[in-house]
Amino acid sequence: MEVLKIATAGSVDDGKSTLIGRILYDTNSLTDDKLEAIEKNSRSKGYDYLDFSLATDGLVAEREQGITIDVAHIYFSTNKRSYIIADTPGHIEYTRNMVTGASTSQASIILVDARNGVIEQTKRHFFINNLLRVKEIIVAVNKMDLVNFEEGRFNEIKDQIQQLVDSASYKNQNITFVPISALKGDNVVKKSENTTWYTGETLLEHLEKIENKDVYEEAQARFPVQTVIRPKTDEYHDFRGYAGKIYGGDLSVGDEVVILPSETKSKIKEIHFFNEQFQSAKRGSSVTITLEDNVNVSRGDMIVKANEIPNVSKSLNATICWMDNNPLKPLSKYYLQHGVNNVATKIESIDSILATDFSGETTEVSELNLNDIGKVQLKVNKPLFYDSYDENKGNGAFILIDSQTNTTAGVGFING
Amino acid sequence: MKNILENNALENEAIFIIHEVAAQFEKPVLLFSGGKDSITLVRLAQKAFYPAKIPFPLLHVDTGHNFPETIEFRDNLVEELGLELIVRNVQDNIDAGRVKEETGKYASRNMLQTETLLDAIEEFGFDACIGGARRDEEKARAKERIFSVRDDFGQWDEKNQRPEVFDMLNGRIDLGQNVRVFPISNWTELDVWSYIEKEGIEIPSIYFAHKRPVFERDGLIWSANDEYVYRENDELVYEKIVRFRTVGDMSCTAAVESNAFIIEDVVREIRESKISERGARIDDKRSEAAMEKRKQQGYF
Numbered sequence: 039m040e041v042l043k044i045a046t047a048g049s050v051d052d053g054k055s056t057l058i059g060r061i062l063y064d065t066n067s068l069t070d071d072k073l074e075a076i077e078k079n080s081r082s083k084g085y086d087y088l089d090f091s092l093a094t095d096g097l098v099a100e101r102e103q104g105i106t107i108d109v110a111h112i113y114f115s116t117n118k119r120s121y122i123i124a125d126t127p128g129h130i131e132y133t134r135n136m137v138t139g140a141s142t143s144q145a146s147i148i149l150v151d152a153r154n155g156v157i158e159q160t161k162r163h164f165f166i167n168n169l170l171r172v173k174e175i176i177v178a179v180n181k182m183d184l185v186n187f188e189e190g191r192f193n194e195i196k197d198q199i200q201q202l203v204d205s206a207s208y209k210n211q212n213i214t215f216v217p218i219s220a221l222k223g224d225n226v227v228k229k230s231e232n233t234t235w236y237t238g239e240t241l242l243e244h245l246e247k248i249e250n251k252d253v254y255e256e257a258q259a260r261f262p263v264q265t266v267i268r269p270k271t272d273e274y275h276d277f278r279g280y281a282g283k284i285y286g287g288d289l290s291v292g293d294e295v296v297i298l299p300s301e302t303k304s305k306i307k308e309i310h311f312f313n314e315q316f317q318s319a320k321r322g323s324s325v326t327i328t329l330e331d332n333v334n335v336s337r338g339d340m341i342v343k344a345n346e347i348p349n350v351s352k353s354l355n356a357t358i359c360w361m362d363n364n365p366l367k368p369l370s371k372y373y374l375q376h377g378v379n380n381v382a383t384k385i386e387s388i389d390s391i392l393a394t395d396f397s398g399e400t401t402e403v404s405e406l407n408l409n410d411i412g413k414v415q416l417k418v419n420k421p422l423f424y425d426s427y428d429e430n431k432g433n434g435a436f437i438l439i440d441s442q443t444n445t446t447a448g449v450g451f452i453n454g
Numbered sequence: 455m456k457n458i459l460e461n462n463a464l465e466n467e468a469i470f471i472i473h474e475v476a477a478q479f480e481k482p483v484l485l486f487s488g489g490k491d492s493i494t495l496v497r498l499a500q501k502a503f504y505p506a507k508i509p510f511p512l513l514h515v516d517t518g519h520n521f522p523e524t525i526e527f528r529d530n531l532v533e534e535l536g537l538e539l540i541v542r543n544v545q546d547n548i549d550a551g552r553v554k555e556e557t558g559k560y561a562s563r564n565m566l567q568t569e570t571l572l573d574a575i576e577e578f579g580f581d582a583c584i585g586g587a588r589r590d591e592e593k594a595r596a597k598e599r600i601f602s603v604r605d606d607f608g609q610w611d612e613k614n615q616r617p618e619v620f621d622m623l624n625g626r627i628d629l630g631q632n633v634r635v636f637p638i639s640n641w642t643e644l645d646v647w648s649y650i651e652k653e654g655i656e657i658p659s660i661y662f663a664h665k666r667p668v669f670e671r672d673g674l675i676w677s678a679n680d681e682y683v684y685r686e687n688d689e690l691v692y693e694k695i696v697r698f699r700t701v702g703d704m705s706c707t708a709a710v711e712s713n714a715f716i717i718e719d720v721v722r723e724i725r726e727s728k729i730s731e732r733g734a735r736i737d738d739k740r741s742e743a744a745m746e747k748r749k750q751q752g753y754f
Contacts, residue, residue, distance in 0.1 A: 041463050041640075069727070108597045108615070113590040113642045122640055134617055141619040264473040269506035277505060283470045283621075311459050312501040319459040324469035324502070337477050361617050375622055378474070437622050444603075444626040446616045 040119035040250050045139035045172070047126055047163040048149030053180050057149065057220035058112055058123060059090020061242065064227035067114035087221065109135050118246050133394070133409035134361035136166050137449060141435075145174035145248055147241075152185045152217075156198035162394040164199070168206040169357065169411070169451065171431065173255075174248050175213045178241060183219040187232040192217045205396045208428075216241050254321065257430035258346040259287035262377045263339045267326050279310060279326035280335055282378070285432030287346075289327070290318035294344040297335055298423045303344060304329040338379035340423050348423045348433060354416045355453045357392070357427075358406065362440060362447035365405040366414070372447065373439040376422055383438070386415040406448075414450070426454035464645055465498065468637040470621060471600055472502040472584070475635050476509055478625035479582040482635075483540070485571075486512040488524035489701040490657050491586030491638065493531070494646050497655050498637060499584075500535065511538035513583070515570045517563040518545045519682040519704045527658040542574045559671075561684050562706040572608045575632055582625070584635045590642045600639050606630040647724050651717045661720065663697045663712045674708035699724075 048054035059076075062068045068076070080089040112123040124139035126132060140146060148163045150156060167175055177199055185191045196215050203213060216225055217233050218241060224230030227242045239247070267279035293306045309316045310326040319325045327341070335341070342348060360366050366385060374383040390399040391412040399413070406412045427434030438448040475482050484499060486492045499508045514528060532539045544566045547553045553566050575583065589596045599615050601623045616624055625633055638646065650657060667678040669689040676683060678691040682704045685691075696709035697720070714720040 110596045111589040111640065112596065113640075115642070115644070120642065120645070138617045138619050142621070264470070265477040267503060267506050271505070274505045279505075281473050281502065283466065309459065310504070312504050314456055316459040317457050320461050322463065322466055323459050323461040324466040324473070325459065326504070373626070375624060377622065378477070431620075435620055435622075437619060437624060439624055439626055444624070444628065446619070446624045449617070449619045 041122060042119055042145065042245065042248060042250055043122045043124065043143045044245065045124045045126060045136070045143035045146045045167075046149070047136050047139070047146065047166075048159075048180075052149040052151050053220045054125065054149050055091030056089075057147075057178065057180065057218070057226065058125060059088075060220045060223055060226050061123075062112070062114050063088075063090060064223060065114050065116055065242070090220075109139050116242070116246060119250065121245070133162065133166065133411070134359065136163065137170065137359045137361075140167055140170045140172050141449070143172060144251060145176065145245065146172045147176045147178050150177060150179050150195055150199075152179050152181045152191055152195065155195050156202070158395055160199075161202060161396060164202050164206070165392075165394040165396060166359075168208050168211065169359075171208050171210075171427070173211060173251070175211050176241065176244060177213065177215045178220075179215065179217050180220050182217045182224060182233065183222050187217070187224075187230075189233075189235040192236075202396060214238070214244055216244065254285050254430075254432040256321070257286035257425065257432075258348070259289055259321065259343055260285040260348065260425075260430065260433045261289060261327070261341040262379060262433075263335055263337055263341065264378050265337055266335065277328070278332075278335075279328050280341065281324070281326045282341075283324045284319060284321050285377075286321055286430050287343075288318055288320050289325075289343075291316075295329070295341050296344050296347060297329075297333060298340045298342065298348075298350065299421055300334065300339070302331075302333045304331040304333055306330075340379070342423075348425050348430075350421050350423050352418050352421050353386075354418065354422065354424070354450075356414055356416060356436070356450040357411065357453060358414045358438070358448050358450045359411045360406040360408060360448045362445060363408055364440065364443075364447070365407045366438075366448060367405045371441065373441055374416070374418055374422075374436050374450075375439060376424065376436040377433065379422070381422065382419040383416050386417050389413045389415065413453070416450075424452050427451035428454055464638070464641050465501075465649070467621070467640065468495075468498045469502045471623065471635065471637040472499050474623045474625065475582050475584060475637075476503070478623070479633070481578065481580050482510040482582040482584060483513045483578070483580045484508070484510060484584045485586070486514050486528065486539075487586075487701070488514070488520065488528045488658060489586065490646055490650060490661060491588065493655060493657055494638060494641075494649060495584060495586050496531065496535070496537075497653060508535070508537060510584075511540050513540045513542070513571075513574055513578075513580075515567045515574065516541050516543045516545075517567060517703045518543060519563050521658070521660050521677075521698075521701060521704055523658045523660045524701055527656075531656075540574070540578070542570050542577075544570050546570075547573070559684055559686065562703055564703050564706045567703075568608070575608065580632060581627065582633045582635055584637065586638060587636050588641050588643070588646070589636075589639050598636060598639065600636055601625050602634045602636065603627060604632050604634060608632075644721070644724050647717075647721045651721050658701065660698045660701060662717075663695050663715045663719075665693055666696050666709065667691050668694050668696060668709060675710065676708060677704055679704055 110125045114121050126135040126139040146167045179195050218225045225240045261282050263280045264282045307330045308328045309319050371384050374381050388403045390401045391403050392399050425433040434452045436450045437446050440447045553569050668675050669678050669691050697712040714723045
């Protein structure tokens with residue numbers, strides 16, 4: 039079945055969990071036992087309505103504090119397709135979680151409280167979705183019931199968002215506005231009678247119409263080798279298959295290819311998927327390919343079409359979102375994982391920190407702290423075969439790993 | 455030769471993850487319970503490495519209270535695919551006095567599995583344990599990473615998880631640590647069943663409707679087995695057509711009334727179901743935070 043991944047971002051009070059609970063409730067995705075648990079919990083807290091936020095706030099600490107502190111994944115389906123929601127907190131301390139959620143999503147829902155309009159947090163959500171080039175943005179103007187479902191207020195907020203759109207660098211986003219009340223259910227799944235002036239779709243109607251495109255948009259084909267398959271059985275004595283996932287474009291038998299970094303040339307001999315062979319495989323497929331020539335290929339190598347060579351360099355210019363408590367400092371060393379390829383890297387310089395409210399960048403910078411987003415120059419110990427993030431998401435992003443703690447300390451987007 | 459490979463996003467994601475495990479770790483193992491999720495994992499691993507064999511063993515932590523149908527199924531599968539199977543028994547730990555068996559009405563060996571699992575990880579030096587947990591099963595699991603790092607005591611630190619961006623998986627660990635890997639994290643129960651149907655994967659017979667001696671307690675249907683499942687005198691045994699939606703320890707898995715005798719009927723039943731999968735897991739009913747607490751202690 040088709041799957042659409044959506045990220046939601048919103049602050050503690052925007053009613054994000056309530057919105058998700060509402061979607062689950064109105065699509066009959068809450069099972070009786072879950073609904074019962076919600077009713078029981080709502081009653082014990084003395085609410086006279088159903089507290090749908092209880093459907094999503096998973097961890098004990100969250101229930102205690104009544105907030106969402108990590109990325110939670112929520113699943114529901116309609117007759118048309120399945121949905122996965124990556125639910126992330128909106129507060130500044132959770133920028134890294136927002137980046138994480140947006141990185142795998144085809145669409146993002148940005149929640150705005152109709153009373154407050156666009157606040158700093160809204161700008162940050164929009165900024166991150168723009169930085170990560172999430173194609174479909176839905177601005178859900180929530181709590182319309184608290185502003186008497188006024189069209190004027192809705193339009194004011196649209197104008198405020200339009201200003202952000204004007205100053206954003208990535209221009210190919212589709213932005214849709216929906217006036218809703220998550221608590222009361224207006225325009226979430228069911229059309230509201232309170233917003234007769236609104237002729238657009240409900241939130242779910244809109245989601246249903248979004249074209250399901252891979253997060254990794256169409257680009258040149260990249261095949262990073264994950265592992266080498268060598269059966270060493272009598273039947274497959276000389277079989278050497280290269281297993282990996284295809285990014286960017288399709289691969290076909292007979293394609294002339296180059297193996298990086300050795301720059302050896304060969305041709306695709308076979309494309310295997312389990313016990314079948316295919317003439318061609320689409321991007322996104324996990325396949326095992328064999329080559330015409332007996333060449334030396336190992337994990338981390340990349341197979342590309344002979345006329346589609348990526349950039350090859352030991353110097354990178356990237357925008358980095360820092361995710362670790364230990365700040366990123368110039369001259370520090372990290373492991374850099376680019377897809378499935380691992381190299382060592384040294385931070386040459388930190389050139390600026392980007393303001394997530396679109397007010398520009400600060401250039402006098404000594405370090406990147408947790409949740410900072412900045413422009414950084416790096417050197418790697420072996421040449422990297424990369425595309426800019428703009429050209430090829432799958433081959434234009436990397437993570438930095440702290441060699442002391444092994445944690446994933448930051449994520450980088452390679453600039454062209 | 456077929457023309458074009460159409461891709462299935464969830465299957466591709468799972469195979470990608472399994473390839474990463476094989477490449478990043480020295481000693482992976484696949485945790486096999488005989489349930490539908492771990493059977494699905496075996497199929498995915500088979501696909502990932504074909505025409506080579508699955509390059510890691512299966513580990514079954516046997517509570518001793520398993521459904522006999524599951525054990526029979528397990529042994530056949532292992533033989534058919536030529537896999538290596540390691541079995542470690544909860545009973546051994548009970549006999550050695552290292553863990554204490556629960557008693558009373560709700561006694562279950564579910565919690566005791568943790569200790570046996572941790573012992574096996576240490577005994578064999580496993581650095582990655584592939585499991586069939588899914589995020590849609592339970593609220594605490596909804597926050598689980600695909601590569602989930604456990605410390606020397608097998609514990610999960612839910613507040614200090616590594617961010618997972620795009621599909622890049624960071625499996626770097628220190629000696630003594632291990633990673634729990636969940637390739638079907640993003641699958642729902644219905645996705646698993648649909649896949650089993652589409653692929654024609656064999657599953658243990660208890661997943662299909664059959665006649666079984668049962669009794670009722672707390673609105674759930676329990677398997678009447680006086681050896682493994684405690685039963686009060688006034689809890690009367692009768693026969694009923696039931697099936698199991700999830701297969702765990704006999705003492706913590708309730709049956710559901712069902713007429714689904716074939717896989718197509720099971721898929722339809724799940725599609726129309728109004729009760730969640732773990733609604734029939736007695737171990738989760740203990741408290742709102744039951745799963746999270748078990749996970750912190752090293753449960754899988």
